[in-house]
Amino acid sequence: MSDQTNHPRIAFIGCGNMGASLIGGLVTSGYPANRITAADPDPEKRTVMVNRHGIAAYDDNATACAGAAAVVLAVKPQVLRETLQPLAARLRGSDTVIISVAAGIDSAAIDRWLGGNAAVVRAMPNTPALIGAGATGLFANDQVSSRQKQLADTIMQAGGLTLWLTDESLIDAVTAISGSGPAYFFFFIEALEHAGIELGLTAEQARQLALQTAFGAARMAHESDVDAAALRERVTSPGGTTEQALKQLSDGGLENLIQQAATAARDRARELAATLGGES
Numbered sequence: 001m002s003d004q005t006n007h008p009r010i011a012f013i014g015c016g017n018m019g020a021s022l023i024g025g026l027v028t029s030g031y032p033a034n035r036i037t038a039a040d041p042d043p044e045k046r047t048v049m050v051n052r053h054g055i056a057a058y059d060d061n062a063t064a065c066a067g068a069a070a071v072v073l074a075v076k077p078q079v080l081r082e083t084l085q086p087l088a089a090r091l092r093g094s095d096t097v098i099i100s101v102a103a104g105i106d107s108a109a110i111d112r113w114l115g116g117n118a119a120v121v122r123a124m125p126n127t128p129a130l131i132g133a134g135a136t137g138l139f140a141n142d143q144v145s146s147r148q149k150q151l152a153d154t155i156m157q158a159g160g161l162t163l164w165l166t167d168e169s170l171i172d173a174v175t176a177i178s179g180s181g182p183a184y185f186f187f188f189i190e191a192l193e194h195a196g197i198e199l200g201l202t203a204e205q206a207r208q209l210a211l212q213t214a215f216g217a218a219r220m221a222h223e224s225d226v227d228a229a230a231l232r233e234r235v236t237s238p239g240g241t242t243e244q245a246l247k248q249l250s251d252g253g254l255e256n257l258i259q260q261a262a263t264a265a266r267d268r269a270r271e272l273a274a275t276l277g278g279e280s
């Protein structure tokens, strides 16, 4: 089989945090760098793509898209429409699957901006894709063929777990849980570090302990055959220290706060769709 069949050409539009993470994950997984192209107006971003990942990077989106079986849109939702419109004529009627990672913007808006009848996959990945530890929720519109769905899955699976949804609106829930989720955990690590410093550890000691604890807990939860609640209970000796700490978190309303945070993220995705993805 030719490389064209085994490794269809993939183009990335936007090489910022998310685009670069996906490209990094794909190259590290063994996808040939010469089958990946990228575009970004920022010369520094392009230099990173060329030097670190060995892929071709252009300042012109159309050049990057030429001959691509999949185009991954990794620009901000606020510029998605203006980015897509100049590409519409080139992509219309082609066999290219459009994979958008933009928060909020739904497949109908993308289809409309492309002039209709476009094969659109919405994907919501997260930045740990860079190290193959990401999680992506995906939705395909009716125009997407099974071969195109497979290609979208291959691209996202290079970055970690993939999860297909049949209800597009749930992509906003994925955004709230795993798309934005790494930031919640990083915030927790930062807070634990600060607490360690307050209790007298050096910044470096607090950093090492907080990081290794987050890593160990996540790895254990991932690999264990019991759920997170059971693992938590194993740390929590009756009458012991953890119990006192968890009581503070619980009394402070942590669980409610997390629910509110996820709902706020989900609602912001809906708001982006309403303000940027409308018919006007």
Ligand SMILES: NC(=O)C1=CN([C@@H]2O[C@H](COP(=O)(O)OP(=O)(O)OC[C@H]3O[C@@H](n4cnc5c(N)ncnc54)[C@H](O)[C@@H]3O)[C@@H](O)[C@H]2O)C=CC1
Pocket (backbone or CB within 6 Å): 013, 014, 015, 016, 017, 018, 019, 039, 040, 041, 042, 045, 061, 073, 074, 075, 076, 077, 079, 082, 083, 101, 102, 103, 124, 125, 126, 127, 179, 180
């Ligand atoms: N950062 C994250 O953790 C996640 C981001 N996303 C989505 O990924 C998309 C990108 O977000 P980030 O990477 O965080 O933003 P970013 O600002 O880091 O990257 C966007 C990139 O697009 C480039 N760009 C701007 N206009 C362009 C154009 N017309 N053509 C080509 N490239 C252009 C910018 O120079 C920049 O490098 C957003 O739609 C966001 O909703 C989705 C999941 C997670």
Ligand SMILES: O=C(O)[C@@H]1CCC=N1
Pocket (backbone or CB within 6 Å): 103, 175, 179, 180
């Ligand atoms: O904050 C954002 O809007 C993007 C989408 C999910 C993670 N980052």
